[in-house]
Amino acid sequence: MKILVPVKRVIDYNVRPRVKADGSAVDLANVKMAMNPFDEIAVEEAMRLKEAGIATEVVVVSCGLPACQETLRTALALGADRAILVETDVELQPLAVAKLLKALAVQEAPQLVILGKQAIDDDSSQTGQMLAALMGWPQAVFASKVTVVDGKAKVAREVDGGTETLEVSLPAVVTTDLRLNEPRYATLPNIMKAKKKPLVTVKPADLGVDVAPRLATLKVAEPAKRKAGAMVADVAALVDKLKNEAKVI
Amino acid sequence: MSNYAAPIRDMQFVMKELAGLDRVAALPGYEEASPDLVDAILEEAGKFAGGVLAPLNFSGDQEGSRWQDGAVTTPAGFKDAYQQFVDNGWPALACDPEYGGQGLPRLVSMVVREMWKASNMAFSLCPMLTQGAIEALALAGSDELKQTFLPNMVSGHWTGTMNLTEPGAGSDLAAVRSRAEPQADGTYKIFGQKIFITWGEHDVAENIVHLVLARTPTAPAGVKGISLFVVPKFMVNADGGLGERNDAWCASIEHKLGIHASPTAVMVFGDHGGATGYLVGEENRGLEYMFIMMNEARIAVGLEGVAISDRAYQQALAYAKDRIQGKDMRVRGGGDVPIIRHPDVRRMLMMMKSQIEAMRALAYVVASALDHAHASPDANDRARNQAFSDLMIPVVKGWCTENANDITSLGVQVHGGMGFIEETGAAQHYRDARITAIYEGTTGIQALDLIGRKIARENGATVKAVIAEMSALDAKLAAQEGADFATIRKALAEGVAAVSACVDFILANFAKEAALVAAGSVPFLKLMGVVSGGWQMARAALAADALLKEGSGDPAFYRAKIATSRFYADHVMPQAAGLARTMLEGGESVLALEEAQF
Numbered sequence: 001m002k003i004l005v006p007v008k009r010v011i012d013y014n015v016r017p018r019v020k021a022d023g024s025a026v027d028l029a030n031v032k033m034a035m036n037p038f039d040e041i042a043v044e045e046a047m048r049l050k051e052a053g054i055a056t057e058v059v060v061v062s063c064g065l066p067a068c069q070e071t072l073r074t075a076l077a078l079g080a081d082r083a084i085l086v087e088t089d090v091e092l093q094p095l096a097v098a099k100l101l102k103a104l105a106v107q108e109a110p111q112l113v114i115l116g117k118q119a120i121d122d123d124s125s126q127t128g129q130m131l132a133a134l135m136g137w138p139q140a141v142f143a144s145k146v147t148v149v150d151g152k153a154k155v156a157r158e159v160d161g162g163t164e165t166l167e168v169s170l171p172a173v174v175t176t177d178l179r180l181n182e183p184r185y186a187t188l189p190n191i192m193k194a195k196k197k198p199l200v201t202v203k204p205a206d207l208g209v210d211v212a213p214r215l216a217t218l219k220v221a222e223p224a225k226r227k228a229g230a231m232v233a234d235v236a237a238l239v240d241k242l243k244n245e246a247k248v249i
Numbered sequence: 250m251s252n253y254a255a256p257i258r259d260m261q262f263v264m265k266e267l268a269g270l271d272r273v274a275a276l277p278g279y280e281e282a283s284p285d286l287v288d289a290i291l292e293e294a295g296k297f298a299g300g301v302l303a304p305l306n307f308s309g310d311q312e313g314s315r316w317q318d319g320a321v322t323t324p325a326g327f328k329d330a331y332q333q334f335v336d337n338g339w340p341a342l343a344c345d346p347e348y349g350g351q352g353l354p355r356l357v358s359m360v361v362r363e364m365w366k367a368s369n370m371a372f373s374l375c376p377m378l379t380q381g382a383i384e385a386l387a388l389a390g391s392d393e394l395k396q397t398f399l400p401n402m403v404s405g406h407w408t409g410t411m412n413l414t415e416p417g418a419g420s421d422l423a424a425v426r427s428r429a430e431p432q433a434d435g436t437y438k439i440f441g442q443k444i445f446i447t448w449g450e451h452d453v454a455e456n457i458v459h460l461v462l463a464r465t466p467t468a469p470a471g472v473k474g475i476s477l478f479v480v481p482k483f484m485v486n487a488d489g490g491l492g493e494r495n496d497a498w499c500a501s502i503e504h505k506l507g508i509h510a511s512p513t514a515v516m517v518f519g520d521h522g523g524a525t526g527y528l529v530g531e532e533n534r535g536l537e538y539m540f541i542m543m544n545e546a547r548i549a550v551g552l553e554g555v556a557i558s559d560r561a562y563q564q565a566l567a568y569a570k571d572r573i574q575g576k577d578m579r580v581r582g583g584g585d586v587p588i589i590r591h592p593d594v595r596r597m598l599m600m601m602k603s604q605i606e607a608m609r610a611l612a613y614v615v616a617s618a619l620d621h622a623h624a625s626p627d628a629n630d631r632a633r634n635q636a637f638s639d640l641m642i643p644v645v646k647g648w649c650t651e652n653a654n655d656i657t658s659l660g661v662q663v664h665g666g667m668g669f670i671e672e673t674g675a676a677q678h679y680r681d682a683r684i685t686a687i688y689e690g691t692t693g694i695q696a697l698d699l700i701g702r703k704i705a706r707e708n709g710a711t712v713k714a715v716i717a718e719m720s721a722l723d724a725k726l727a728a729q730e731g732a733d734f735a736t737i738r739k740a741l742a743e744g745v746a747a748v749s750a751c752v753d754f755i756l757a758n759f760a761k762e763a764a765l766v767a768a769g770s771v772p773f774l775k776l777m778g779v780v781s782g783g784w785q786m787a788r789a790a791l792a793a794d795a796l797l798k799e800g801s802g803d804p805a806f807y808r809a810k811i812a813t814s815r816f817y818a819d820h821v822m823p824q825a826a827g828l829a830r831t832m833l834e835g836g837e838s839v840l841a842l843e844e845a846q847f
Contacts, residue, residue, distance in 0.1 A: 014254065030803035073289055185300065186293040188338035188351060195286050 001148075001170075002057045003046040004110035005080065006101055007039040009064060009071040010121040023219050026121070035071045038116025040078075041176040044183040045146060046114055047079045054148050057081050059108060063092055063100050069199065076194035077186040083199040088211055090204075096211040098130035103207035105135055110171060112153065117142050117175040128175035138168035141175040251564040251674045253303035253368045255295030258806055260360050261288065263610050266792035267785060268356055268617040276624040279354045287357055290342075294361045297337065298368035301330050306369045309510030310677045314451070316502045321450040321512045327372065331405075331453035339365075340376050340405030344383060348399040354624075355545075359552060359616040363609070366556035370681050371510035373553075375408055375448040381546045382409025382460050385477065389530030389538040397485050398458050408454045411546075412443040412461040412480075412516060413539065420694055422536060423472045427463035427518065429526060438523030439463055439480055442500075442515065445688075449514025450482075450499030456491055457482040461518065461526060462535050469533065477535030478526035480518060496524040507680035543689065544639070547646040548615060550689045554649030555608045557685065561660030561678040562601040568664050568675075569594050588663075596820075597659045603817040604656060606810075607782030608649045610789060615641045636711040640703045641781070647695035647771070648778025650685035657682040696770035699777065705759035705766075709752050716752070719745045719784045725791055733815040734794075737787050740818035744780035747829035751776060754833055768839035769832035776828035783822045790814035 011017055011026065012034040020027045035043075049055040060075040062068040063086040072083035086100050105113060118125035132139035140155035144163065147154045148170075156165045158177050186194075204211045232238045242249045264270040264287070274282040305326045312324035334340065343358035344350025365373035383402050386395060401407040418424035427441025439461055443449075450457065459480040468474030484492040496519055503513040518524040530538055569589035577583050577590045588594045618641070621634035657679040661668035668675040686692050704712050719741065726738035751773050759766050793807035793814075 030805065070288075073285070074292070077289060077293060185297045185333070185337055187336065188290070188293075188342060191289050191293050192281065192286065192351060194289065195283070 001049075001055050001112065002059065002108060002110040003049060003055045004059050004061060004101075004105060004108055004113045005039070005042050005046045005075065006061045006063075006097070006113070006115045006127070007043065007071055007075050008036040008116070008119045008121075009033050009062060009068045010036045010119050013037055013120055019220050019222050023221060025217065025220050033067070033070075035074050036116050036119045036121075038118060038120070038176055038178070040116075040183040041178070041180050042114040042116055043075050043078050043080060044181045045143075045174075045176060046112075047184070048181065049112075049146075049148060050079070055112075059084065059110070061086065061101065061104055063088070063097050065089060072199055073194050074186070076197045076199070077191040078184065079190060080197075082197055085199060085201045086204060086207065087201050088204050090211050091213055092211060093213050093215055094124045094126035095130055095214060096204075096209065097127050098134055099209045100204060100207055100211065101127070101131045102134040103209055105131070105171075111151075112148070112170060113137075113173045114146075115173075115175055117177055125175075128173050132173040135171070135173070137172050139173045139175075140166045140168050141173075142177045143174050144177050144179045146174060146180065251303075251307075251560070251567065253299050253306075253560060253563060255291065255298055255364045255367070256559060257291050257295055258803070259606060259609065260291060260363070262789070262792075262806070262810070263606075263613045264356060264360060266796075267610050267788055268613040270356060270617075273354050273356050273617055273620045276354070276620060277626060278352060278624055279620065281352070282354050282357055290353075290357065291360060291364075294339070294364050297334075297339070298364035301333055302365060302368040302372055305330055305372065305510075307674050307677065309369065309371055310507075310681075311509075311671075313509035314502060314512035316450075316499065316512070319450070319498050319500075321452060321499060321502060321514070323451055323453055323512065324510050327510060328453045330372065331375065334376070335405035335454075340379065341403050343380075344403040345387060345399075348387075348395065348403045350403050354620045356613060356616045356620055359548075359613060362549065363552055363556045363559075366553045367560045369510075370553060370557055370560075371508040373556075374508065374511045375451070375453065376405065377546075377549055378411055378447050379405070379407075379409040380549075381411055381542055382458060384545060385411075385460055385538055385542040386479070386529065388541055389477065389534070390479070394479060394527055394529065397489075398479065398481070401456070402458060406454060407456040407458055408448060408451070409458045409460065410446050410449050411539075412446055412449070412459050414445045415442060416444055420691065422462065422475065422539075425462050425464065425475055427461065429463040429465050429476060429478055429528075430523070431465065437463075437465075437478060437526045437528060438519060439478055439497075439526040440519035440523060442517050444515050445503070446514040446516045447688075448512060449516050450502070451512050455483075456485075459497060459516065460529070462539065463526070465532055472536050474533055475535040476532045477529040477538050479529055480524050480526040484525065496521045506683055507677070508684060544642055545619070547689050547695070548612065548619070548638075548642050550685055551608075551642070551645035551647075551649040552612050553685045554651075554653035554682070555605060555612055557678055557682045558601065558605050558608070558649075558653045558656040561657040561675065561682070562598070562605055564675055564678070565601065565660040565663035566598060568667070568673075569598060594663060597663050599813070599816045600820060601656050601659050603786070603813045604652055604782065604821060606789070606813060607786050607817055607821070608645075608652060610785035611641070611778075611781050612645050612649065614785060615645055633714075636707075637715065640699075640711045640715065643690075643695035643699040643703065644774060644777045644781060646689065647686070647692045647699070647774045648782070650682075651692055651775065652778070653682040653685055654679075692771055692774065696774040697767060699774050700755050700759065700766055700770045701763075704752065704755055709756050712748075712752050715781075716745060716749050719748075719780070722784065722787055722791075726787060729791070729794065733811055734790065737783075737790055737814055737818045740822035741780075741783050741787050744783050744822050744825040747776060747825040748780050751829050751832045764840060765836040768836040772828045772831040772835070776825055776832065779821060779824050779828065783817060783825075786814040786817045 012032040017026045046058045058080045060080040061084045142157045143155045144158050145156035154167050156163045309324040315322045341350045346352040429437040461478045461480050486492040500515040500517045572588045573585045577586045615638050618634040618638040625631045661675045664675045667673045790811045793810040797807045
């Protein structure tokens with residue numbers, strides 16, 4: 001069984017994002033970038049399925065600038081077998097990525113596509129769902145446990161108020177939640193091997209996909225600064241403020 | 250408690266722009282060390298250091314290693330962390346591929362080791378001592394010894410120790426009294442007591458390979474009668490598995506000022522009939538082997554000074570950005586501000602930052618020279634680099650560790666009263682740093698090595714070549730525009746003149762009045778460090794300026810590098826003139842008093 005793991009290069013989670021002076025976007029110039037943490041969990045889950053003898057090959061994919069190669073090498077150092085870079089300098093939106101992934105899924109014919117439930121930069125949480133729809137495959141999103149038996153995946157997913165368990169037939173799309181696993185650290189021998197593993201580059205046009213943005217970003221702004229708190233005299237005063245000032249109850 | 254984020258940006262800059270990573274990667278055997286692989290290694294090692302080792306630093310200090318009935322229990326989490334360290338293949342990084350190593354250059358291993366040391370100094374001492382034992386065995390051991398011990402030491406499944414010091418033999422190893430009695434089967438029975446044995450007993454690995462200095466019955470007195478032996482904790486069977494427990498026992502561990510998680514053992518050999526030992530190399534040449542190995546151990550401890558300083562800086566910086574106190578002097582009627590806005594707090598942070606960057610640059614440049622000294626195909630190039638690193642190793646060791654004491658102290662000072670409180674964590678770095686200027690040869694020992702073996706003995710040939718190289722930078726600095734470079738140039742010229750005057754003084758006086766020269770040897774070592782650091786910071790400023798003009802990379806980082814170099818020229822380099830005056834004129838007053846007058 002082959003697993004396809006899409007990984008996104010995003011601003012490192014330790015970095016405090018800054019908005020560009022013209023309010024057009026987050027400033028990424030000379031900012032440390034890293035693999036989307038939810039995608040790290042997806043790579044880890046794929047590796048565990050391979051180590052359990054369920055998967056035979058793990059292929060990682062990234063879409064975007066040439067620098068996404070670094071992210072792919074990171075995934076290869078974690079144990080993935082080979083990598084595909086869909087290279088473009090166009091700003092990619094979830095639908096475009098889902099279409100690119102569809103084209104690759106048709107080519108590669110994986111039994112399972114595992115990816116992060118969302119990326120920490122735009123928080124869209126759309127790519128996995130759109131890919132499943134485009135492929136006509138079942139989807140199990142926000143997974144906190146994945147078991148693959150007899151051509152089916154049993155997926156526990158986090159929902160409001162608890163866990164829901166779904167059984168989906170393969171091929172399917174699974175997106176990962178935080179509690180699915182704890183990603184490993186790369187080993188030195190694997191870091192050294194990663195350099196020699198195959199990484200092919202294709203262009204969106206090679207896949208016949210138009211990646212032009214459909215959405216326009218009007219404005220990006222920092223969240224409003226939190227105002228200083230105030231002490232209230234008693235519960236009645238608190239309820240009054242919540243009702244009449246904050247108007248939340 | 251504090252986090253550690255490896256300063257990968259500065260590490261890469263120093264490796265590429267100052268230490269010549271590309272030239273190291275061009276040496277035969279080091280072809281693998283391409284920039285993209287090195288970047289990936291730094292990235293992943295940084296994650297391991299920050300994610301696994303750093304969180305155990307504070308708890309390890311609080312809990313400490315404990316001894317009971319000859320066994321040592323390391324603090325919670327250390328055993329698992331060590332297992333992960335081994336599983337992930339880190340011990341093998343710079344080792345010989347013949348024994349399972351990855352064969353990467355010292356320059357790369359130096360940078361990765363800085364991360365281990367900064368994230369958890371007490372932990373890092375275990376692989377560091379193992380590395381030293383591997384080098385000694387690889388250098389002088391028989392093929393049989395190497396085959397028996399090296400693969401498991403390279404992988405990290407077994408750890409190593411260095412058993413040199415005895416109660417009566419510290420800095421002067423000629424006084425070693427441990428005995429080795431030859432047996433009919435070619436092995437030896439070892440008897441004696443060793444102290445200060447770092448990671449001499451522990452629970453993180455299944456076997457410990459002790460390297461022990463001892464005398465055979467026929468050995469001549471003094472340093473020429475000391476031999477080196479391998480004494481494993483558990484004997485190794487013919488099939489490579491572990492056999493009987495050897496007669497090498499840990500009698501206790503020390504209660505120390507710092508590095509509490511690192512067990513410092515008192516080792517007793519032969520209390521129950523004799524510990525089985527195997528001779529390494531030839532009889533009576535033990536100290537010679539040790540000294541070759543010790544060169545690399547000394548630069549590793551110098552690096553420890555860089556690492557612990559950087560950890561203290563990261564912690565102080567985070568606090569200075571977070572702690573709100575007082576108003577900004579430049580803003581009238583403004584609100585309370587983080588203390589990093591106050592000029593003296595900034596000065597302290599800049600003192601830390603600028604000296605750390607200078608120390609890191611010098612340490613990596615010397616590591617790169619060691620790679621050339623080992624692997625260059627050209628004999629002249631090998632000899633030149635060996636001479637340069639021989640000269641600079643006592644400087645890196647002595648200067649970086651003495652500075653580490655000052656820098657970690659500043660780290661406490663930035664915190665104010667909170668720095669004096671153990672829970673804050675700044676005090677731990679200050680306590681941990683203290684040993685670095687003592688072990689592997691105190692600063693005084695380094696300074697004697699510098700003026701005697703490294704300068705006077707060869708009539709100053711290498712140090713004069715280094716002075717010439719520093720002076721050659723003057724023309725490049727003169728060609729630059731602006732006040733920053735003018736200041737850097739003037740400071741370097743004054744520093745080089747100070748070093749030059751002291752070298753002339755050493756060469757003129759060492760033969761006839763060695764004590765007078767030795768009295769100023771530590772100020773001279775510091776002078777060499779300050780000026781060598783200024784030399785590297787000047788090179789860094791030139792490289793940063795060139796990259797700025799080229800328009801590649803991160804302009805904010807390059808501008809900060811130039812400003813930091815300027816700060817070093819203003820605040821650190823002026824020490825050079827004072828240190829030189831002390832060296833040139835201060836010897837007599839050191840020696841003036843009779844002992845009774847103290």
